[in-house]
Amino acid sequence: MHLPGISIDIYPDFCFSINLLNMPVTLLAFAGIIALQIALSRRDKWWPGLILPTLWLIWTLALTVPQVVSLIEEGHYLWFTGAAELGMAALAMENAPNLILLAIYAVCHLHRRRKERRQLKKTRIDDL
Numbered sequence: 001m002h003l004p005g006i007s008i009d010i011y012p013d014f015c016f017s018i019n020l021l022n023m024p025v026t027l028l029a030f031a032g033i034i035a036l037q038i039a040l041s042r043r044d045k046w047w048p049g050l051i052l053p054t055l056w057l058i059w060t061l062a063l064t065v066p067q068v069v070s071l072i073e074e075g076h077y078l079w080f081t082g083a084a085e086l087g088m089a090a091l092a093m094e095n096a097p098n099l100i101l102l103a104i105y106a107v108c109h110l111h112r113r114r115k116e117r118r119q120l121k122k123t124r125i126d127d128l
Helices: 019-043 048-074 083-094 095-128
Strands: 007-009 018-019
Touching: 018 095, 019 048, 019 095, 048 095, 083 095
Parallel strands: none
Antiparallel strands: 007 018
């Protein structure tokens, strides 16, 4: 439900819409997702930290591709851009949180590698 003046719509046929009344719930859910991403990225194996970014990418592709196809079929797009360009812009906007998840993954892995190097260096010194 979109109330006038309370929602932000980028393009009405795309799913990127923010209802400001649901903002606290959305922020809480995103904080939970970030906490889960940190927990998964800090594991010893490399692949658990890539689960959430992969799921997010699949989700946005599953939502955006059918919308772009319907725009192309119906011919509803702006005069200065085609439906494919509009779809790529929507896909880029909807995958912005994915960049945050991948940055968390990278930082956690760099931190773990540095910790392992320090521990290995300390072990070598102790062995001498």
